[in-house]
Amino acid sequence: MTETAARKAEVANDTVTKDVENVSGQRLKSYLDRIDRLEEEKKGLAEDIKDIYAEAKGVGFDVKTIRKIVKLRQMDTNKRHEEEELLELYKSAVGLD
Amino acid sequence: MTETAARKAEVANDTVTKDVENVSGQRLKSYLDRIDRLEEEKKGLAEDIKDIYAEAKGVGFDVKTIRKIVKLRQMDTNKRHEEEELLELYKSAVGLD
């Protein structure tokens, strides 16, 4: 192999390698950026929620209790599904279906 | 006090009481609704993020590692280095490498 040919091969190799790294690196970065952005928004919402709690606290509400209420309301929504699920479960366990 | 005046006072009292209850009850509900709504949105974003991880996994990336990177990028550089150093220190202290 001539010196020139060898050089070309090396370059070609490098290029390929770089391309491979680039495409996956690029892609990875893209995912990371999208995730970061959504995480940002999520964090923003968390802030907003915190602010509401703070505001409520400011007018005399007990934050901890409000949290409990929020949770209870969610439960009241989820609970139904949960209980239905449990019922189904037990029914199937006894061979009722 | 005449009967009419007394009546008025009672009514007034009731009204005030109701108003007080109303305003705080209303207010509390308002807070709860706002919180619920934001929580909903937050949950939606969490879903989106999960989807991205799934997508990345689909093209061969390691999700666990991506999560680590996300955290590292969020973390302050100095703090990150500190933690890394501390880990290395402990590792060498117990002969782990």
Place this chain on the structure above:
Amino acid sequence: MTETAARKAEVANDTVTKDVENVSGQRLKSYLDRIDRLEEEKKGLAEDIKDIYAEAKGVGFDVKTIRKIVKLRQMDTNKRHEEEELLELYKSAVGLD
């Protein structure tokens, strides 16, 4: 079938049914009790572990880092190195150091 014979049959049936219910009920309870007991012990050990972390923290160790070390030691050496390499790879891919 005479009345007496029928009576006997019923009784026999009841007895069998009860026995069946008893044996499975008994058995189920036995399982539940054994599980409860073991869960108790497990919880106790979790407490003990927590205490050790607290103690270590008391003399100046960083709990978070210790946790990492515990995990690393549990992990197979090869797997550990693989993960570390993968992390380094991703880090360099996104220009993190």
Place this chain on the structure above:
Amino acid sequence: MTETAARKAEVANDTVTKDVENVSGQRLKSYLDRIDRLEEEKKGLAEDIKDIYAEAKGVGFDVKTIRKIVKLRQMDTNKRHEEEELLELYKSAVGLD
């Protein structure tokens, strides 16, 4: 400073350093070992519990349902405390204490 004195100093320094490293390294290892041991036991118990579930399943019980039962029993125990706690919480929220 004579050569001998310098030597002694070095040795002393080394010794001190080693001692310091030793004591903390030793101590760290000691914590790690204790944790490991307890984790082992904990894992063992988890195994035992798993075995019981397997055994129950082997004689025809539905594992998922048993798990639910176990949880319900725990709740029945914990629930009381939980409810008491919640009561206290609301009481304090209303200024009753």
Place this chain on the structure above:
DNA sequence: ATTGCGGTTTTTGCCC
């Protein structure tokens, strides 16, 4: 057989 998924436990970060 492999991989996605639900649920459980463990870990981390946060607020008081």
Place this chain on the structure above:
DNA sequence: GGGCAAAAACCGCAAT
């Protein structure tokens, strides 16, 4: 710093 809520790792199951 201690308790609490959110996130993440882990595990068994199921479905393909």
